[in-house]
Amino acid sequence: MQEIIRLENIRFSYGDVEAIRDVSLALPAGIFGLLGPNGAGKTTLMKLLLGFLQPDSGSGEIMGQALGEKRKSLRRTIGYMPESDCLVPGLDAVSLTAYLGELSGMPRQEAMKRAHDVLYYVGLEESRYRQVETYSTGMKQRLKLAQALVHDPRLLLLDEPTSGMDPAGRKEMLELIRDIARKESMNIILSSHLLPDIESTCSQVVIMNRGRIAAEESIAGLKKDRRNVFEIRVMGDASGFFVALAASGWQAEQKDQGLFQVMPPEGTEPAALFRAAREHGAQIRHFRQSRTSLEDAFMDVIRGSDGN
């Protein structure tokens, strides 16, 4: 499968602060979530992809074009929805969208026609003649998506697309992103710190931490590693029980009052847990396979990369 983005050993610093450290990445076509805590380097990576910043070292290709070269040509293929609350004042939504379409290289008439289409698509058809300064946060988010789509890019970079939106608006925005992603020739990189947004739209994630790629795999794959984790609630004196578990190679972590998360060593069946409890006089009152959320997996990856 052709890669839409390939980065090799990219480094970038803001003065003395290393924002991107040796990032290598190969993303095939599709929709990808870009996850990471604040300051992980997600926005800097997007800026590098757009050519706003030049890497200090390393190389890469986006849609077959070398990173940092022929920026004009590259930007024709990219649609960018910035995180910041940005707009061009003094224009109504349709004029703004058409104007930005024209700047992307669309003929004037076509840009105006397409502006109406995309505003209709994002649900702003009734407010398209309103001055953009009067828009609410949710409407501005939709408008930013519309302007990113107006020239029909092959790669869409969405930076926190649901930021500041109410639950209903957020749901609609995610539905739009899913709908766009269904188009074969459309590739999306969705940067967000909202894990449910990523989980509901993407099947693949790239997790960044401290300027590095901490993980790059499918959401299912991330969760898979955690399937063999159990939740138990223990009554009675459990100290001997947990000592015995630890001696057998089990890992246990207290989550709440009396509630523990346990992980057996490789090749051990859960039945061994009950045997150990019986032998040490502990009662297991609750037992179930731990539900693994993306958040758990994300936290594990972040902790793991912090440890490195």
Next chain:
Amino acid sequence: MEIREKGYRHWEGTLRSSRHDWLPIARNGIRAVFKKKYAKLIFSLCASSFFVFLAAVYASTKPELKILGELVRLLKSDAELFKTFYANGFLTFMLIVLSVFSGADLISTDLKFKAFPLYFSRPLSRGDYLAGKFAVILSYLLAFTLLPGILLLLFKMLFTGSLAVSPVLLLAILVFPVIECLCLASLTLALSILSPNTKFIQIAIFLVYVFSNTLAQMLKAIFKSDYAFLASLHGNIQQLASYLFGVKPAYHFPGWLSLLLPLGITALSFWLLAWRIKKAEASS
């Protein structure tokens, strides 16, 4: 605001690449200035100078209006006529007003509304962005200097019935407004990129104009030398116009020296614009 069920549809057209990628910015900016409140009033005031001079040109070419001879005494030579038209105090002041009106907010509102990511995520270089903004203010400034200057020349030819014009005069008619407008436009844009506060920029433009004149007056009082007017924007415009049109200079110093301030301001402004816009793109 429901999401339509028709789904996302691709656009079937082809994006074009052009050497004039800045043109939509210029067009949008020119339209925006024209739509502003008081635009017509300011344009009328800027154009009023042209109509006064047109009347004077007409009067100077008609023997039956000799009664107005004293009034048009200064306009007897073509060089004097065009020098006075371009460098008269009222037009110079109106050009400052026009710079404030059409250019102060050109970049500062983009800073205020954080519009740079929208521009620079397009196939648009920093040069294209600045060229587009520059074209807006330059169009308006030239529309009230170069254009009426050419029209005055054409009307003069029409009234006298002669096509004779000195090449030096023609060159001065074309070059002087370009130098003057380049200086004002670049200064305005350079100030506009410094702050997202448009009011601050507007005041700063006026201050540069007023302060440079006041400084020149102070220096003149101290050093008793006309060279002091090299510090004045208006003084330099006067002296440069006299030099290019070959008429009696307003001040006692070589006319070519008055090229230094406008060219210096233009060069410094371009450097500042290039530096700030690079930073703005990186922080988009």
